[in-house]
Amino acid sequence: MPVRVLVVDDDARIRAAIRLTLEDEQYEVIEAGSGEQALEILEEDTVELALVDLMLPGMSGFDLCRRIRLHHDLPILMVTARDDTHDVVAGLEAGADDYVRKPFEPKELTARMRALLRRARPAQEPKDETRVGDLEVVPDAGIVRRAGTRLPLTKTEFLLLCELTENIGLVLSREQLLERVWGYDYLGDGRLVDAHIRRLRAKVEVDPANPSLIVTVRGLGYRLERQ
Numbered sequence: 001m002p003v004r005v006l007v008v009d010d011d012a013r014i015r016a017a018i019r020l021t022l023e024d025e026q027y028e029v030i031e032a033g034s035g036e037q038a039l040e041i042l043e044e045d046t047v048e049l050a051l052v053d054l055m056l057p058g059m060s061g062f063d064l065c066r067r068i069r070l071h072h073d074l075p076i077l078m079v080t081a082r083d084d085t086h087d088v089v090a091g092l093e094a095g096a097d098d099y100v101r102k103p104f105e106p107k108e109l110t111a112r113m114r115a116l117l118r119r120a121r122p123a124q125e126p127k128d129e130t131r132v133g134d135l136e137v138v139p140d141a142g143i144v145r146r147a148g149t150r151l152p153l154t155k156t157e158f159l160l161l162c163e164l165t166e167n168i169g170l171v172l173s174r175e176q177l178l179e180r181v182w183g184y185d186y187l188g189d190g191r192l193v194d195a196h197i198r199r200l201r202a203k204v205e206v207d208p209a210n211p212s213l214i215v216t217v218r219g220l221g222y223r224l225e226r227q
């Protein structure tokens with residue numbers, strides 16, 4: 001069955017161009033011209049990936065990402081025409097998994113989509129449960145608990161935490177995390193890692209402003225501390 005992709009953009013010409021690109025790659029495309037319409041579609045249809053333009057009329061792309069994250073667990077690839085770091089980081093922290101800038105090359109768009117879809121599928125190799133202090137990570141069940149309370153992590157946050165727990169006590173660079181979690185080599189952007197680390201800390205740390213679990217090793221990357 002073809003993968004179903006929701007394309008959210010208020011410009012019909014852009015939606016049509018993306019549709020042609022994706023249909024050439026055997027994707028099934030569902031179009032939405034607004035955030036409100038996108039949410040209606042998600043309530044009725046099964047979608048495996050959302051492609052969201054940040055600059056939407058009415059409900060912004062940022063708000064749409066937040067709303068999707070509240071009720072749906074699917075990869076979100078945001079599209080931005082701005083070369084603004086703040087917009088990119090804000091979009092990632094709103095819940096997007098990755099971003100692509102307009103104008104984009106079709107090959108770059110589909111490569112990023114394939115990487116997100118690969119990560120969205122469950123891993124075949126079983127992995128052991130890990131405990132770090134009162135944090136419990138169960139990879140096979142997709143469950144993370146802190147002091148017995150289940151934490152609502154996104155797929156990307158969960159995979160990022162699993163990678164850190166598998167290498168507890170070791171420093172992982174942004175480049176290593178991009179390759180292992182996002183599946184990127186040359187396509188990646190270190191801001192993806194930084195934004196998702198911040199989101200992850202907000203959920204697993206007792207005091208996210210002063211993290212004691214996921215620490216930054218200046219100039220090198222991130223390390224999960226033994227508790």
